[in-house]
Amino acid sequence: MKKNIYFDNAATTPLDPEVLEAMMPYFTNIYGNGSSIHTLGRQAKAAVENARKKVAELLHTSPSEIFFTSGGTEANNTLIRGCVESLDVKTVISSPIEHHAILHPLEYLQKRNGLDFRLVNLKENAEVDLESLEEKLENSSKALVTLMHGNNEIGNLLDLNAVSEICRKYGAIFHSDTVQTVGKFPINLQELDIDFISGSAHKFHGPKGVGFLYINSNNRINPFIHGGAQERNMRGGTENVAGLVGLAKALEIAIAKQEKRQAYLKDLKLYLKTELEKAIPGVSFNGASGDLENSLYHLLNVSFPEHPDNQMLLFSLDIEGICVSGGSACSSGTDIGSHVLNALQVPEERANVRFSFAEQNTKEEIDTVVGILKRILNP
Numbered sequence: 001m002k003k004n005i006y007f008d009n010a011a012t013t014p015l016d017p018e019v020l021e022a023m024m025p026y027f028t029n030i031y032g033n034g035s036s037i038h039t040l041g042r043q044a045k046a047a048v049e050n051a052r053k054k055v056a057e058l059l060h061t062s063p064s065e066i067f068f069t070s071g072g073t074e075a076n077n078t079l080i081r082g083c084v085e086s087l088d089v090k091t092v093i094s095s096p097i098e099h100h101a102i103l104h105p106l107e108y109l110q111k112r113n114g115l116d117f118r119l120v121n122l123k124e125n126a127e128v129d130l131e132s133l134e135e136k137l138e139n140s141s142k143a144l145v146t147l148m149h150g151n152n153e154i155g156n157l158l159d160l161n162a163v164s165e166i167c168r169k170y171g172a173i174f175h176s177d178t179v180q181t182v183g184k185f186p187i188n189l190q191e192l193d194i195d196f197i198s199g200s201a202h203k204f205h206g207p208k209g210v211g212f213l214y215i216n217s218n219n220r221i222n223p224f225i226h227g228g229a230q231e232r233n234m235r236g237g238t239e240n241v242a243g244l245v246g247l248a249k250a251l252e253i254a255i256a257k258q259e260k261r262q263a264y265l266k267d268l269k270l271y272l273k274t275e276l277e278k279a280i281p282g283v284s285f286n287g288a289s290g291d292l293e294n295s296l297y298h299l300l301n302v303s304f305p306e307h308p309d310n311q312m313l314l315f316s317l318d319i320e321g322i323c324v325s326g327g328s329a330c331s332s333g334t335d336i337g338s339h340v341l342n343a344l345q346v347p348e349e350r351a352n353v354r355f356s357f358a359e360q361n362t363k364e365e366i367d368t369v370v371g372i373l374k375r376i377l378n379p
Helices: 017-023 039-059 072-086 100-113 130-138 160-169 241-256 258-279 310-319 339-343 363-377
Strands: 066-069 091-094 116-119 143-146 173-177 196-200 211-215 299-304 351-356
Touching (some): 017 241, 039 066, 039 241, 072 196, 091 100, 091 130, 100 116, 130 160, 143 160, 160 173, 258 299, 258 363, 310 363
Parallel strands (some): 091 116, 091 143, 143 173
Antiparallel strands (some): 196 211
């Protein structure tokens, strides 16, 4: 069987073997329910709280401000509904290139509750226009600003400190979806003036189905999932003990290896960019992803020139064993295209492919992929 070349790490990353090793006892020997008072239950509960302490330590905050979820989507839904219902938020300001885990719940609340939902303007390369943000905050009632730190499709990075200053100027609540940046960029919650961030373990070589929501202690919101008293009454449901142990271990490894991984992946990104420019005349790069210093260093969104096989390019690459995507994996199977690329007004006749890297990738794999693309697009 042909070995796949996996360049879709922005969708999910392979589980780190050290993380699996840390998780295994909670699949086998320590299988108690954390709400039970017997020995196995107490051991499970201790594992959950140790994971919470580790995550808090790595993000430089208090364990009381870390709440575990099933992933980034639940974390985002929780904070949005919580801000509207508990903090009397009347206006939410976001951007047209946010993940659907932000945009869809906001559209739902706009239709159901009449929420004042506003989108900031974007600059030419899809950078958030901070002057537009100020304008929309100037005449808003109690507002929530939710803008992602690193865009999962085009790699644009947001200046969190600059947005935070604007939010404080107008008394707005600030949340950032940090799913693509936790474990990859330094995040110090003692130094960053922010109300909420959300994260997901499987983006930094942890298990799927677990994530977290940071809630600054100045904010109190209602739970999104009602049930038992887990997560200090914030999220009912038996804890995924093994998953949470894996989340904490994966984040610990990611932060320990952050500088080394960044240097390696930035070099891979530069190599792919350079080789594509040599091999495919007319190739370009969407958003800020081609900017090696001011975008996600593990992601390159490539726009290929018009070609008869463009509509089948992803399928053709898959046939060759190349795992890539055209945009967010959460939108796969739809035929409406990427809302992010639509916001950038990328010409429909161009084929767009997102390449995203992890430390298992190599330049030899890039050579193989570029060779295949050259054969497909320059027959």
